[in-house]
Amino acid sequence: MPRIDLRRLILLLSLAVVTLTAGNLFFASYQTQRNFLMAQTLEANRIYAVKLASSTDDFFKSSQQQLAFSANLLAPIWDQPEQLWQEVHRLRRQTNSFNSVIVIRADGKIIASSPLSMNLTGTFSNSEGYHQASKARQPFISSPYVGANNHLMIQITHPVFDDHGNYLGYLGAGIYLNEPNILHSLLGEHYYRDGSYLYVVDTKGQLIYHQDPTRIGDVIKGNPAIDAVIAGETGSLRLHNSKGIDMLTGYAPVNRIGWGVISQRPTDITLEGLQRLMLEVAGYAVPLLLLSLLGIWWISTLITRPLWQLANSTQHWGSSSAAQSVSKVRAWYYEAAQLKFAMQKALMSLHQQLGRLNLENVTDSLTGLTNRRGMQLILKDWESHRQQFSVLAVDIDHFKQVNDSYGHSAGDLVLQHVAQQMRRLSRESDVLCRQGGEEFLMLLPATPLNQALQVAERLRGAMAYTESPNGIPVTVSVGVTDWPREGETVAQALKEADLALYRAKGKGRNRVEPVPPTTTTG
Known part of the structure; x- marks a missing residue:
């Protein structure tokens, strides 16, 4: 052969x-990067859903407090229609949080309403919201229902009692889910512009908020993210949406009312x-x-x-x-x-x-700083070699207000401005990191704590007195510590820096706080 x-x-x-x-x-390089990007997107969507769920929960808490205050004013003027109307009109116009505000007697008669264009005063309500509130006779947020004017709505109510504890009726504020409302303001400015979207469901899987207004009121079945968030779970997963699109999904519940916030980004885009x-x-x-x-x-x-x-x-x-x-x-x-x-x-x-x-893989694409993964690799090396260094935990003050007021494009410019100031005030050997969101770290090798405090103060002053590219006033709070300390790991040092940062926030922001000095007992 x-x-x-x-x-x-x-x-x-x-x-x-x-x-x-x-x-x-x-192939190995592709798979590694692919898995990292997907995991990063899933976590980002989960965190974003948690933040929006928290904001929505805070809104309902604030709304109930507003109604409680107004409800306490109604009993003395219960038989004075003009004064009742003045109060409900004030409540509706005060924050523009509600599409309508009404006062209903215990027998269902509406004795005051705003806006007047609804023509509800003097009529009797037999709505689902009325029956839910009358039965509860306590502060209450209704399930979504179709109101008198064919609005899909929810009603936030507070009972009214006279001086003897007799139930007179309730004060109710309505939010129309299929019209412009406060939820659009809270949820409408989603931070993706690439096919991603956000939606909210109630406890029955009914869409409360969606980028497509025609879908509000639809009930979604068989979606594992919706099933999980209705059960009160927070998390992330990969799934196919109702149109068969592969999505990376994060979800979190609105604990006060049992709703769920779901944030999704197409896998292909990621x-x-x-x-x-x-x-x-x-x-x-x-x-x-x-x-x-x-x-x-x-x-x-x-x-x-x-x-x-x-x-x-x-x-x-x-x-x-x-x-x-x-x-x-x-x-x-x-x-x-x-x-x-x-x-x-x-x-x-x-x-x-x-x-x-x-x-x-170790660089933040927006600011050009080292990302969390790169930072962990550097800190692991420093810890193994017992490299002395100081940590500056930097956080932008009121960054959410910048995004809410000026949009996420302006927020991105602010993040880049902070990164630029950090570079300007750092040495070539310093490691500048963006941990995520508006949180940054400066790692200063071979730098004692007193010198690190001076660097932190220079950074704080530079941010306070240097105008950002878009003219938005920006300040930062900084927590400072150093390593090694007796019996302390690098992870504990980072935690100490975060605690110092929180103290700076708690003391009014725009300030530098060092880690408390180590004390010993004899």
Whole structure:
């Protein structure tokens, strides 16, 4: 049986090893980045849903407090229609939180209403909201129902009692779910603009808020995120929405009323940037690999042992020792030397491309600072080498108000402005990080606490007296600590810096707070 000659054997071996190794590296890099981006998006959606659920819960708490105050004023003027109307009109116009405000007697007669255009005063209510509130006779938020004017609405109510404790009726504030309302203000400015969206459901899975107003009132079945949030759970998962689109979903409940906030981003959008990056890497790597293979084919008829050594080294193509292995090959003739050079160049290019992926993996795309992952790698190295350093935990004061008042584009400019000031006031050896949202860290190696406090104060002053690019006044609060301290890990030091930051926030913001001095007992 004829045996394959050495030239073809080496060629086939080289072709298989180079192609499979490069493909495996490419696939492993893609999978690693893909999983990281998906996990990051799931967590971001979960956090965003939690924040919006908290804001919605705070709104209902505030609304109930407003109604409680007004309800206490109604009993003395219960038989004075003009004064009743003045109070409900004031309540509706005071914050524009409610679409309508009414006062209903215990027998169901509406004795005051605002706006007057509803023409409800003097009529009797038989709505679901009336029956729920009359039965409760305590502060109450109704389930969604269709009101007298065919509005899908909820009603926030507070009972009214006279001086003897007799139930007179209740004060009710209505929010129309299928018309512009306070929920649109709280939830409407979603921070994605790339196919992502936010929606809210009640305890029955009925849509309370959605970017498509025509879907409000629909009941969604079979959605695991909705089932989980109705059960009071907070979390994230990957699912297909009602249109079959693959989504990365975060969800959180509004505890006061049992609603659920769901934030979603299409998986394809999340991975779109990664796909472009991998195509760019392939554009650089594939031509070099093809050139290497052509070189191998060209000299395969002339080489023996040197070629075998080079082909054998490709089995460790992805290892850090690959370049050293190739360099040790004795290329005693011109063709072998050229192949050796081509393989070294291919290795260098591939490692450069992987290094570029790693750099983007540890860099925050908005500010250019080190992200949380990069920070953890640096701190792990410092902790293993007992590197002394100080920590500045920096947080932008009232950043949510910037986003709410000026939009997220303005908020992004503010984040970039803070990053610029941090760079301006730092040394080349300092590590500047964005932990997420409006939270930053400055890691100052070989810097004692007193010097770190001076840096923190300079940063605070620079932010307070330097105008941001869009003219929005921005201040920061800073917590400062140092490491190592006796019996303390790096993680504990970061926690101490956060606690100091919270003290700065609690003392009025726009200030620097150090970690309390260590005390010892004898």
